[in-house]
Amino acid sequence: MKLSRRLDGWLFALLLLAGAGALGFLGTRYAHVSDWTANGRLSLSPQSRAVLAQLDGPVDVVSYASPQGDLRAQVAGFLQRYRQAKPDLALRFVDPQQDPAKMREMGIAVDGELILHYRGHEQRLTELSESDVTNALERLIRGNDRIVAFVTGDGERLPSGQGGADMAALMDQLAQSGLRSVPLSFAQAAAVPQGTDLVVLASPTSDLPAGAAQALVGYVQDGGNLLWLRDPANDDLGLKPLADALGVQVLPGVLVDGSGAALGLDDPRLLAVAQYPANPVTLGFQLATRFPQVAALARTGAGGWTATPLLRSSAQSWTEFHPIDNAHPSAIRYDAAAGEFKGPLDFGFTLARLSPSPDKREQRAVVVGDGDFLSNAYLGQGGNRALGERIFNWLLGDDALVNVPHEGVPDRVLRIGQGELNAAGLGFMVLLPLLLLIAGGLIAWRRRRA
Numbered sequence: 001m002k003l004s005r006r007l008d009g010w011l012f013a014l015l016l017l018a019g020a021g022a023l024g025f026l027g028t029r030y031a032h033v034s035d036w037t038a039n040g041r042l043s044l045s046p047q048s049r050a051v052l053a054q055l056d057g058p059v060d061v062v063s064y065a066s067p068q069g070d071l072r073a074q075v076a077g078f079l080q081r082y083r084q085a086k087p088d089l090a091l092r093f094v095d096p097q098q099d100p101a102k103m104r105e106m107g108i109a110v111d112g113e114l115i116l117h118y119r120g121h122e123q124r125l126t127e128l129s130e131s132d133v134t135n136a137l138e139r140l141i142r143g144n145d146r147i148v149a150f151v152t153g154d155g156e157r158l159p160s161g162q163g164g165a166d167m168a169a170l171m172d173q174l175a176q177s178g179l180r181s182v183p184l185s186f187a188q189a190a191a192v193p194q195g196t197d198l199v200v201l202a203s204p205t206s207d208l209p210a211g212a213a214q215a216l217v218g219y220v221q222d223g224g225n226l227l228w229l230r231d232p233a234n235d236d237l238g239l240k241p242l243a244d245a246l247g248v249q250v251l252p253g254v255l256v257d258g259s260g261a262a263l264g265l266d267d268p269r270l271l272a273v274a275q276y277p278a279n280p281v282t283l284g285f286q287l288a289t290r291f292p293q294v295a296a297l298a299r300t301g302a303g304g305w306t307a308t309p310l311l312r313s314s315a316q317s318w319t320e321f322h323p324i325d326n327a328h329p330s331a332i333r334y335d336a337a338a339g340e341f342k343g344p345l346d347f348g349f350t351l352a353r354l355s356p357s358p359d360k361r362e363q364r365a366v367v368v369g370d371g372d373f374l375s376n377a378y379l380g381q382g383g384n385r386a387l388g389e390r391i392f393n394w395l396l397g398d399d400a401l402v403n404v405p406h407e408g409v410p411d412r413v414l415r416i417g418q419g420e421l422n423a424a425g426l427g428f429m430v431l432l433p434l435l436l437l438i439a440g441g442l443i444a445w446r447r448r449r450a
Contacts, residue, residue, distance in 0.1 A: 044081050046405045048134045054141055054400040057119055058088040064096045064103065065112040075112060078128055116140060131176075138401060139178035146197040146396050148174075149184040151212070154237075155205030157229070157371055159183070164377035167202060170388050177401070179392065186212035192219040198395050200227045203371035207238040217245050223357030225364050225395050229371030232295040246351060247302035248367045251341055253319035255294040255369070256332060268332065269293050269324060271317070271347075272382075277309040281350055281366075281394045284403055287383025295369035296345040304353050311348030311368065318342050350394070364395050 044052075061079060065071045072093055083089050096103045096111065114125040116136055121143055123136040139145070148171075150159045159171040159181035171181045184192065184199065186208075192199055192215060199219060220226055220242070228246070232254040236243065243249060256268040271291045276282035291311075296319050299307050318334040319341045334340055347369035355363035372378050374388045386405075393401040 044085055045130065045134075048082070048130060048137075049085055050404040051134050051137045051141070051401075052082065052086045052089075054404070055086065055118065055137065058090065059086065059137070059140070060117040061089065061091045062094055062115045062117070063091065063112060064094050064108045064115075066097060067093075067095055071112050075114070075128065079133075082133065119143070135176040138404070141400055142178040142396075142398055144178075146179045146398075147195055148179055148181045148198045148200060148392070148396075149192060149196045150181055150200045150202060151186070151204070151208075151216075152183045153185045153187055154208050154212070155203075157202035157375060159200075162376065165203075165372070165375050167374055167376065167379075169376045169379045170374055170385065173385070174389065174392055179396075186215055189215075191215050192224060196224065198225045198227060198392070200229070201239075201242075202227075202229045202374075203231045204237055204239075207235075210238065213238050213241050217241050220245050220365070221356065223355035223359075223361075223363045225397075226366075227391065227395055228365070228367045229374065230295055230297075230367065230369050231371055232293055232369070244300070245303055246365055246367060247300045247305055247307065248349060248351075249298045249300050250369065251296040251298055251319055251345070253296075253321045253340060254324070255296045255313055255317055255343075255345060255347060256320045256324070257314055257343075258316040258318075267292075267324075268320075271313055273311060273313075277312055277346075279308050279310050279350055280399070281310055281390050281402065282387070285383070285387065285390065287386055289373060289383050289387050290378060290381045291347070291370040292372040292378060293370060294347045296341060296347050297349060297367060297369050298346070299349065303351075305351040305365070306353060308350045308352075309346045309348070310350050310366065311346065313343045313345050313347060315344050317345060319345065361397070364397070366391055366395055 063072070063075045065075055075093075076091060079089070079091055083091065096108055110126045112128070114128070114133075116123045116125070116133075118137075118140040121140055123139050125132055125136055148159070150156065150167075152158065158166045158168070160166075160168050162168055171179070175181070181200075184196075190211065199216070201216065216226070216239075226246075228242070228248075230250055233250075236250070254269055255271060257271050258268065269292065271294050272288060273291065274288040276285060294313070296313070320332050321335070321338055321340055322332060324332060334342060336342070349367050351365040351367070353363050355361050357363075368391075373381075373384045379385050379388065390402050393399070393404075
């Protein structure tokens with residue numbers, strides 16, 4: 001009997017050693033990392049992982065960090081999460097004190113400064129955070145900064161304005177990923193400058209001079225990309241030649257939706273959209289968006305464009321011709337006799353065609369019958385910001401970035417209530433010692449019986 005117990009003990013010890021050896025063997029060949037923290041706060045955000053997935057080549061990161069102290073260890077530890085998601089992201093260190101003259105020539109001024117290299121392009125970082133690194137990787141995917149010219153001088157929304165109707169909130173966000181917005185005044189320039197990647201005409205409120213309309217038409221005819229945000233208006237503000245060149249017509253009236261009351265929307269002019277037509281801009285897009293005042297659009301088929309609906313109202317919508325005042329009760333209703341159009345109606349189009357420019361790339365344009373949804377006042381509602389980023393990326397030809405989510409970096413703050421603190425204290429101070437005492441007592445009791 002004693003011999004059997006000893007054999008059992010030796011067999012258990014051999015199996016334990018064999019198991020430990022197998023784990024060690026597998027551990028040298030396979031790696032698995034699991035983040036059990038709330039919100040995955042020790043892992044890369046979905047945005048960072050999506051950006052890394054679009055980098056189809058190696059990325060070299062050079063850190064100019066001194067070997068003294070623990071700065072190199074901090075840099076390596078931080079970038080390890082990126083290297084786990086992208087194994088061909090290489091990191092090497094250079095001691096900036098070895099050649100101070102060369103460091104001054106390169107402009108290295110901060111200990112630990114990073115330079116990211118990808119396909120002949122580079123980005124510099126002086127701060128180490130996930131948002132900074134991921135934005136730098138997005139700029140590497142673009143290759144070069146994109147120049148976005150905003151037409152100004154006719155009451156348009158300003159890319160740097162802080163007013164509720166302006167677009168600074170969106171453009172400041174896009175600037176971090178490589179978009180540079182500049183003003184374009186046709187009072188000072190007769191044509192769109194060379195090197196402009198995209199022109200934005202954002203809801204002018206007064207008639208554009210004839211020269212401005214002709215310059216925009218010439219820009220489109222030469223293969224330029226355009227974003228035109230239109231708002232409901234009774235006249236064309238001198239932009240009929242541009243509308244003809246794009247083959248897009250604005251329908252009269254303001255688009256209203258009778259189904260908004262079920263969603264808690266008091267203003268029938270405020271459209272909520274949760275379903276989108278099949279379009280490369282909204283592929284996989286599942287966020288609801290809101291549009292305060294919308295003009296319905298129709299295609300005329302001119303210009304040789306391939307037009308794809310981008311935004312569409314519900315079947316309960318129509319183009320209302322009568323004025324609406326929310327301060328007083330309104331009994332608006334669809335009036336077919338007055339010529340009002342019944343929904344569903346398109347109020348956004350993406351346009352594409354082979355560019356007439358020598359490079360023969362694809363020329364792109366987007367026309368939306370509302371500009372408020374990208375304004376500072378409404379950008380934070382639902383998926384407005386995400387949709388705006390998708391539109392800009394598609395227009396600039398950065399298709400790899402269209403489907404990149406922008407939820408941001410997970411929360412890094414641990415929030416725990418007093419009840420949870422009390423439970424944790426009870427567990428460590430009472431329950432855990434009690435379990436250890438019970439386990440020790442059982443072991444001692446079994447030894448005495450043996």
